[in-house]
Amino acid sequence: MRRSLQFLLFIALNLIIVLLLPLHARNEQHAAARHDERLRSLHVTDLCLVTEARYSRHPAMADRHAAFQEHPLALEYFPSGSLITPPALLNTP
């Protein structure tokens, strides 16, 4: 088979796979079971992404002070602090 047709076939194959991915995703979403009842009854407010510090474990519950525990001018020393920043939209003290 000529080179150009080989290439176009390769691209077509990949394109088909890429177009099938959303179907796979939707399928997985439907198949994903709900969480344990006991867990749901806890009514948690945060994702368990980082467990280094309080304010990165529960960013939704964090107060402005949490990050400055040690000292008012304390620098961030947890690596995840640069990724999970306390929300800048806290509008209550």
Place this chain on the structure above:
Amino acid sequence: MKRSIERHLNILDFALSSLKRRRAKNFSLLAIYLLVIFLPASLLFFVSALKREAAIILSDAPDLVVQRLIAGRQDLVPKIYAEVIAGISGVSEVRPRLWGYYFDSWNGANYTIMTSDDRSLKQGKASVGSGVARSRKMKVGSMFPLRAEAKAPLILEVESIFSSRSDLMASDMIVITPEDFQQLFNFPAGQVTDLAVTAGNARELPTIAAKIVSLYPDSRPILKSEMQRTYQAIFDWRSGMVMLILAATMLSFIIFAWDKATGLSAEERREIGILKSIGWETSDVLLLKFWEGAVISLTAFLVGVILAYFHVFFFSAPLFAQALKGWSVLYPRFQLVPVLDAYQLVVLFLFTVVPYTTAIIVPCWRAATTDPDTAMRS
């Protein structure tokens, strides 16, 4: 029509053989391009999946959480607050919550200790998250001690382990009875960590929050909408990790395009001259260059997206999981449920394939339009 297709296929044939000729250079170009698509695509998928999880989890969150602040620091909430707040009109239920953190010096991990009013959980028993179980090598029935405030440790028996599917919710959790909690932390009676408030009508929440603050100036109500906004901000493209990777991607493409736009090599210019002298039109030469760019960018895009999907949803995104772990000893297994829609792919395509293919054609324009006469004189 058939002639047009033949022409395209012929030129594509030559484009492929041209690329094969400079194999090393084009291979490394493809590899870099692949990486530049793989990273933001992975990030896009990762963040989308997390957003979905956050939405599901937060749908069960309380309408309002009331904390108490003293001198700006979070403090315990007296139980009496609960009774008073329950009297505010519009409030249907107030649940005092007992929960906190426990630092396990044995393995350096932080656990989230929560309490459940579930009658089926007995004193001395605990439900633990899969991360805790893995870290302490627990099985159902294992006994483990927690160092209590009082002299004697609190011994707990593992009654159940949460499935790792719920890792993003409870990987680091230990759920015990309120009595065990009080014993563990020597928690003052009559105080709780915070209050979970449910309102009959969601629209009344800001009013209820204002009333709570006026009743108790040291209180801090957090609305569910604010919790949701916190997570939107975390996953927003403007913040942290997302910004870093997008910036790196943009920079890479600028470098690519710059390199291309600064002109063709003498060898390439000579070849274009030869092609024109044997009868290729300007449009034919540009089509050739377009195909050279398209071969690399299409391949890199499609393969990059597929690899990114597998990276995130089949291999649990090891690259990003590492970044999020930081110093955490406990971390969730990112077995994410896939999220993928056409919009994401289109945006990625427009930001990568289109500028690259354009950047290839532009410098060739000049060479392609000069008289082939120069080929005669070389």
Place this chain on the structure above:
Amino acid sequence: MIELVGVTKTFNSGRPHQFTALNSVTLVVRPEEITVFKGPSGSGKTSLLTMIGCMARPTSGRIFLKGVAAALPFQEEGVEAVEITSLPERFLTAIRRSTFGFIFQQFNLINGISVLENVMLPAYTTGEGVAHVKARALSLLEQFSIGRHAAQRVELLSGGELQRVAIARALINNPAIIIADEPTAHLDSKLSEEFMAIVAQLKSEGRSVLIASHDPLVFDSPLIDSLVEMRDGEVVSSRSFR
């Protein structure tokens, strides 16, 4: 037939190093003949051939192609001659591709690809089926006894073999006119004689051949029909041996 009227070519006009390659050349080249352009380097031979072959335009003057049996889409009914100097680039390229075949002094083959692909290149953009083009290319290679080199890369061939690849490439679109610029410059006497024999064969196929050369083996050859002598951008003499 090719007719040139008052053709002038000036490079860098208006600037200090202005150079006139051709000075008001008027000339007729007859069809189905071998015409040789003789003269020292700088006499304007290459410029002349370049312009006849639709690769460049003269600064002033006109060039006509008559009786050229190319299926030109823009050709009006009943008009015999085409004035190529006033055509837009697209049509010029169409004529160049279908009417002319070029053999360059430096061969101008593309390195890194096979002999076969080099020969097929000019036909890639016509939209003709690749199977037909390939068959024609292979038969041309056979005709010039280099069929066995079809799949080899051009860097590996000798001078004489490259010459024949260049000729095969020039013929792939079955042109009526062949133009060769100093074709024997890189060849020894034996290969030069072989080249002239091939030229005679092309003429017998009904094609016109134009050759620019300062090699006596070419311009003194008994096979040629016309000799045009040039010096300093002007035609000094024009002789026909018919």
